[in-house]
Amino acid sequence: MSLVNKNLNSANPFFSASSIMSSEKGWSKNDPLEFFCNQQQMAEQQIQRNQGQQNEQDQQQSQYQWLISADKIFSSELEGFEEYSRFFDLDFHIYKFSMSAEGKASDTSICAENVRIHIPNGSHCAVIQSNLANGKEISKIIIKKISFKLNDIATLEEKEFSNCFVQTFSRKGEKAIFSFRYSSYKDTYTDYKSDGTKKGTAGVSVDLVKWEIK
Numbered sequence: 648m649s650l651v652n653k654n655l656n657s658a659n660p661f662f663s664a665s666s667i668m669s670s671e672k673g674w675s676k677n678d679p680l681e682f683f684c685n686q687q688q689m690a691e692q693q694i695q696r697n698q699g700q701q702n703e704q705d706q707q708q709s710q711y712q713w714l715i716s717a718d719k720i721f722s723s724e725l726e727g728f729e730e731y732s733r734f735f736d737l738d739f740h741i742y743k744f745s746m747s748a749e750g751k752a753s754d755t756s757i758c759a760e761n762v763r764i765h766i767p768n769g770s771h772c773a774v775i776q777s778n779l780a781n782g783k784e785i786s787k788i789i790i791k792k793i794s795f796k797l798n799d800i801a802t803l804e805e806k807e808f809s810n811c812f813v814q815t816f817s818r819k820g821e822k823a824i825f826s827f828r829y830s831s832y833k834d835t836y837t838d839y840k841s842d843g844t845k846k847g848t849a850g851v852s853v854d855l856v857k858w859e860i861k
Contacts, residue, residue: 715731737762757853801837804836809829811828
């Protein structure tokens with residue numbers, strides 16, 4: 648009989664789980680229902696903690712916005728940014744194949760992948776597709792990261808791409824994605840102190856045709 652009970656205990660998760668709990672916390676060693684009720688309560692508390700962390704991340708995200716402008720293709724009602732539109736995400740990659748030469752990287756060309764932008768759907772999607780089909784150049788595409796947590800709207804990042812051509816366009820759910828190539832770009836970053844005053848600015852300018860870096 649004892650052998651049968653032992654086999655049942657090892658095969659039944661209610662018995663095996665409850666047997667490792669201590670009665671010091673008010674749980675009965677032989678009450679699987681109480682154990683699993685407590686497990687459910689712990690799971691709900693963890694969900695609440697996760698939701699709190701997500702809300703904090705959403706609040707931090709809402710303190711700034713990514714905006715894009717491209718030869719009056721986009722528009723908004725945000726004062727000072729009427730020719731911009733909010734977007735969701737971007738993929739921006741540059742790279743260089745380098746070999747060591749006398750203690751420094753060898754002089755090789757800089758390579759740039761197409762920039763991919765995730766934007767909301769709208770009438771601008773038709774213009775982007777038209778530019779793609781007609782091979783029309785977009786003289787400048789400007790991307791800004793602006794902050795609302797300071798006393799005024801401040802630009803934290805600005806990326807300016809010149810001589811751009813749309814390469815791909817696609818829809819993904821309620822978003823549209825387009826990519827473009829470019830001949831040169833400027834990438835600028837601005838830091839601010841906690842009181843909102845400007846701390847400093849750093850930037851780089853790269854011309855992929857003339858191979859100039861500033």
